[in-house]
Amino acid sequence: MSRPMASSESASELRNCFPEGGVCDTAHGRLFTCEVRLRDIYRGGVKLTKSYLSAFRTAASLETDELGRHLQALAEADPETTALIDTETCGFHGRPLFLVGMVQYRSGRLALSQYFARDYAEEAALLARLGELVPEVRLLVSFNGKAFDWPFVRDRMAYHRLPCPQLNAHVDLLHPSRRRWRAVLPDCKLQTLERYLSGRWRSGDIAGAEIPQRYHDFVRRQDARLIAPIFHHNRMDLITMIELLVALVSRPAETT
Helix, strand or coil: CCCCCCHHHCCHHHCCCCCCCEEEEECCEEEEEEEEEHHHHCCCHHHHHHHHHHHHHHHHHCCHHHHCHHHHHHHHCCHHHEEEEEEEECCCCCCCEEEEEEEEEECCEEEEEEEECCCHHHHHHHHHHHHHHHHHCCEEEECCHHHHHHHHHHHHHHHCCCCCCCCCCEEECHHHHHHHHCCCCCCCCHHHHHHHHHCCCCCCCCCHHHHHHHHHHHHHHCCHHHHHHHHHHHHHHHHHHHHHHHHHHHCCCCCC
16 A cells, blocks of 8 residues: 655645646536546555556456455456546435546556536536546446445436446445455545555545535635635545555455
8 A cells, every 4th residue: 555645745736726627528518627647646656556557467366255246347357448436416316416536547557537517507518528438448446336426427417318328347345345344443434444544644625514515605606716625535535446446456355
């Protein structure tokens, strides 16, 4: 696992500032997008990229019973057709989705992309862009994505009358994490796993419960300072998911 990142040593992109990016056009409108290399925003990015690639080779060499049924798709996965995903929404189902973060290995690097609806009307464009990206992914990796993220995406696509692509394979890291660590950790929330497995305590991170109202405030005022902490939060969640995937494959979950 990568060494914990002290806040004083954070790269500027991981501070609470609005990321550089541009406008993307879709058949359903425009949205904001940005992409960065992991090594440029995270001090341990180069080491973590190597560990991530090694995790796929390790998974392929493990016996099925060692890997556990929740992680079996990793054994046949290719890093170049795998994507990690994390969403930010305005609450529970029926509310808008406004930010999607994805990590993919491309051209010899781990790239972290974020797709952002600058107002409620751009949600359709965000979902349309996601609908273009997902068919290219052979394995989708999430944390609680089977119960929350992907059903949320599917429901919002239905609301906007957009076709929802079928997932080829989906690994939800929450389930093997519970099997592996629920007896030794107070809970298996993502930031709890982050503290115990990565040794990182987030400083100044926005609370999840505050995110919906923060987005509503941003839509009204269009002040980038309001939304920047959510971009930061989304990026840190994705980095933790990479670390969690590596930890689970190096210490496989029990079979169920």
